[in-house]
Amino acid sequence: MPTPNPAALEFLLTRRSRPAKTLTLPVPEKAALMPILEAALRTPDHGKLEPWRLIVLDQAKLAQLGDLAGQRAQALALDAAQTEKARFQFDTGQLAIAVVSSPVEVAKVPQIEQVYSAGAVCLALLNxxxxxxxGANWLSGVMSHDRGFLSAGLGLQDxxxxxxxxxxxxxxxAPPDRPRPNLEEKVIWPSA
Incomplete structure (x- = not known):
């Protein structure tokens, strides 16, 4: 018989992201952040390739990224509302961790599995x-897909x-809970 961990299961059944716009100071200092980062890096990783890395972004770095997001928005000819949205998480954030998907060229582990592993790091870090x-929130946004922003702001390689x-x-x-998926609609139990 398995040994249950009811507290862990209850946490997973009731977990709720906190909208980034509701997060404020204080943020975890380095000593408090280290076990959170360590837990995130215990994610599934086919081939033990570690196809990801983390960049800790403090408020000063987020402010720089907000300025860069504004410049990139202008270069991309985004309108004022889109520009504000592109900047918002950087202008208002106090601490964020950038999770970088950094696939390794190996024959036995498809790149898509390595990308999935980086996504698993995001969820593990959030949880x-x-x-x-x-409080924690996983965000992306238009700048997350802009090569100019990624290379200049975060030093990402091609x-x-x-x-x-x-x-x-x-x-x-604490935000109110949101509607959750209906298991009857999302889970299939095929018969043999």
Whole structure:
């Protein structure tokens, strides 16, 4: 018989991301952030390739990225509303972790599995921050797909992509739960 962990299961059944716009100071200091990062890197990883890396972005770096997002928005001819949206998470963020998908060229592990592993790091990081008592949110946005922004702002190489930005902080208030998927509509039990 398996040994259950009811507290872990209850956490997963009730976990709720905290909208980034509701996060404020304080944010975890390095000592508090280290176990969260360590937990995130325990993600499934076919071939032990570690096809990802993390970049810790403090408020000063986020402000720089907000300025760059504004410049890139102008270069991409985005309108004022799109530009504001592109800048928002950088202008208002206090701490974020950029999860970079950095696939390795190997024959036995398809690149898509490595990309999935980077996505798993995002979710593990999000859940570890929440389990540690912080508010956290996984965001992307238009700048997450702009090669000029990624290379100039985060130093990504041509083969790399941004899997997500995980914002972490203290939540101003707990958001209401949102509707969840209907298991009857999403789960199939095929018969033999």
């Amino acid at each position: 570890a921050a929440l389990a540690a008592g912080w 083969h790399e992509a941004l899997a997500g930005l995980i914002h972490i902080g203290t939540e101003k208030f």
